[in-house]
Amino acid sequence: MSGKPSLSDTKADANGFVEHLRIVDLVTGYGKKQVINGVSLEVSRSEIVALIGHNGAGKSTLLKAIFGMIPIWQGQVFLDGQVVPAPKPHELLRTGVSYVPQGNRVFTDLTVCENLEMGGITLPDKQRLKKGMERVFTLFPALKDRLKQRAGTLSGGEKQMLALGNALILSPKVLLLDEPSLGLAPPLISEALGRIRQINRDSCVTVLIVEQKVREILKIAKRVYVLRNGCVSFTGPTEELKDELKLREVYL
Amino acid sequence: MEYLLHILVLGAVYTVLTVSLDLLAGRTGLLSIAQAAFYGIGAYTSALLVTQVEAPFLVGLLAGVAVAVLISFIVSLPSLRLHDDYFVIATFGFQMILFSIFNNWIGLTRGPMGIPGIPQPVILRWRVDTHLEFLVLAIVLACFAYLVVWRITSSPFGRALHAIREDEVFAKALGKNTLRFKVTVFAVSAALAAMAGSLYAHYITYIDPTSFTVMESILVISMVIIGGAGSLWGPLVGAVLLVTLPEALRFVGLPSAVAANLRQIIYGSLLVIMMMFRPRGLVGKYGFSK
Amino acid sequence: MLQALINGLIAGCGYGLVAVGFALVYAVFRILHVANGGIYATAAYVVCWLTVDRGFGAPAAISAGILVGGTLGWLVETRIYRPLRHSNSSSLVLLIASLGVLIVVQNLLSLVFGDGTRTLRPGVVQSAIVIGSLHITLLQVAIVVVSTLLYVVTSTILFLTRIGCLVRAVADDHYLATVVGVPTDRVLLLVMVGASALASGAAILVAYDTDLTPMMGFEAVFIGITATVVGGMGSFPGAWLGGLLIGLARNLGGWWLPARWQDAVVFAVLVVFLLLRPQGFFGKPLKKAHL
């Protein structure tokens, strides 16, 4: 799968899907320890793809590598069929890729408003920042009431909104989400994932999402990749995993 | 010739100091800035006993060691509850307090006036009064310090120290009482530094607080780091190099005031350069790189 | 007693500023930036050299001093800290390198300007406000005013501007700052230059009040460290208050004890805080280094 990317890569396939994000034979890890042993995956435009698997399977690591938080040892990342040579966070943000790290991280010492300003730091002017904020507030009106509150004092659900808001303020085309349900009480989880689906529908954003709450994520994702020991052990449309036995087989 | 011997004696005294600090910083990963204080405790205890009650050299030396060990507990037990930067700061605080005592408890230490007239040592019948004899004594003590540290590091005790340096949690999980090891090693290190202090006091025959400042601690740290922390020969290389280097400057014909500053500048630059390009030191293995 | 209190406050104002610079760097870099002491002393010496030896006016000299301090900070960050950070060195490695810089700078100063004490104070008798037995020079009033002003300006920048927000974001969560696209290296550089300028300003103020020695940088470091520990590592108001407290402790300690024990008082405070309340007044609880 090497060589120059050709334009034909971006053309719609038979189902009318357009490739948006593609990863080919990616290998990475921390220090000496290899965590991802050659993963290839593909996300189409406006699609929600879930990445599931056990603790330590390498899901978070994969997202970090795609976003350039850790160096890629081997393999390539393609965006719109164009290879991204060595992904760097600020460059990816500019091309419309946003990443929300694990556990809905926000700047706890900053206020909600300041958090959003930081989220929009790469925007070229104030106008767009303002517009972005407005958009975030229409999505999450709850945040608007808490503009001056320190983010550390927000509830779990609000933190999740803010973490998403920090990314959405840039109106990204691709969202990389790392376990948005982490630390949320069970009733809030489906709510949180519902929000993500809503955003995906409204703004046609492409979503690659890492989740542990498999049942919940299967409700919103279109396709699934199961990671085991740094390799893809299963891939297919979510329907295939709706079957209890199949789910048990690939997941447990 | 006398001069060369003098340099060598100093080299040996500093070797004792670097070996003692390396046991703590290099082998156990505890970077202490209080080494000069223990060096001073050895020097002062010994000097006071010998000048005030005319105790023999060996008694002074042993008393210095004993006092240093006692005070090491006062310093280490609370400081060891802290980690990394905080531990460094705590030892720094103790160094400054102890220095303040040397400098200000005039009734005991005569403060900045120092203690003159410390007699040269007599060990049994051996009166150590020539430079050559001093060199022999200093080398014997340096070898003793080396022997102690080597015995410790090459034993199961040293294995546990190594584990504490690399991963204290692992050591604890394997049933090692890490606090006991650290306190013990702190005491041994203080004892060796005190021994160096006692030797120094009897060699120079005059001590004042300026020899035991935090800068002296930093000098010893520099020696260990430049030589190579956590290695057999690193402390020796560091001590000899940093003792002889400024003397070389003097030979070039620089006035001594300039040479003193220039020496420090070289130490400082070496520290920076070492950290940037060779954090493990000239002959060392361990680079403070947890 | 009251005189000691006031002297303590005046000294504390200078210390507070030193501590704020120190705390700022610690909050953002998570390192003990002892090299700041070298920058501090250099700035004071530059001003002294320009005014006393070269006959420049105070404003020009002070600007030059701050400029030199800032430049030194820039050099330390770009030439030493940044490469070390990028090679994932531990904080101890950075501390040792920083110490090396302090030693080099301090000895360069004593090489060039001599070991002796130098003074910046104008030769003329200083006008003073005398209230009863209290004696406060106008210069001291100026020191308090300028120092407070500098603190207020720094806090305003930190808490009310966009740049300040960036700095706080990096201090809060370096990783997340990178994720949202904050140019962290540039922010760090800015903080370093700012903290250096602040230290330079503090140095110049203190130099006008007391005298200059090449060791003054070292003194600034230990006061900076103590004040930040007392106030709580990484807390700006805490550092400022810590500085004031240390000024008071030194001078009030001098009231009961002979003056030569002043430093011992400071370190006793440091050790007591480290042992009983290592997070200081306003800091967050220390994280245990385990698990």
Next chain:
Amino acid sequence: MTSDGIPRLRCEGLRKCFDGTHALHDVRLELPSAGIVAIIGPNGAGKTTLLNVLTGFLRADAGQVFLGDLELTRMAPHKISRLGIARTFQDLRLILQVPARENVLLARPNQKGERLLTALFRFGVPQEEVRNREEATRWLRFVGLEEKANEAAGELSYGQQKLLTLACCLAAEGRILLLDEPVTGVHPEMIAQILDMLRLLRDQGRLVVLVEHDIAAVRQVADVVIVMDEGRIIAQGKPSEVLERPEIIEAYVG
């Protein structure tokens, strides 16, 4: 004390909070004196926290831990370890620069050479070292790493490093082994090898407790499965029963 006279590890009412979320919520557990017990559950269920509390690395907010009649609740980790409760860590903790054998030697309990004076004067230390080396070699052989004994632990593969930590636990004379993810991330062939070892250890009368994500492995080896979710124990029993229950899969994928 139980009928077989071997003190059992048990805990009552354990609670632990991190930033307001319950990592452990009233955990009561009595482990058998021997056998293989697997603790499973989704991420964040509190399994590793439980291990950390049992071994003294974390202090519980409430509740007690006992070994037989002996209370371990506030005991320091090294003291608990000396009672024969050995553990491994998820992020393999080893001294990477030194040979594998040195790691195992470190684990030997009650070494005379770890006292300062004996270290200095070497009374009986060489003889003790010889014995400990034999013991270390024995356990290295047991986990199949005898040939790697002189290689630096950092040079070993991930799976071999896991085996090495197991050897350390055994050399520490652990009768109760608490293993955090012993087969996660390990090659399939090596998994079978590790499971065989665990069975052998059980047959020697040890209690092996494993926190594991690999359900297939758990199914093969465990006598008892304990399922945790959100800081509570939600099921306990034989793997054939427990793993088929719908609430288990619910906990995992919910």
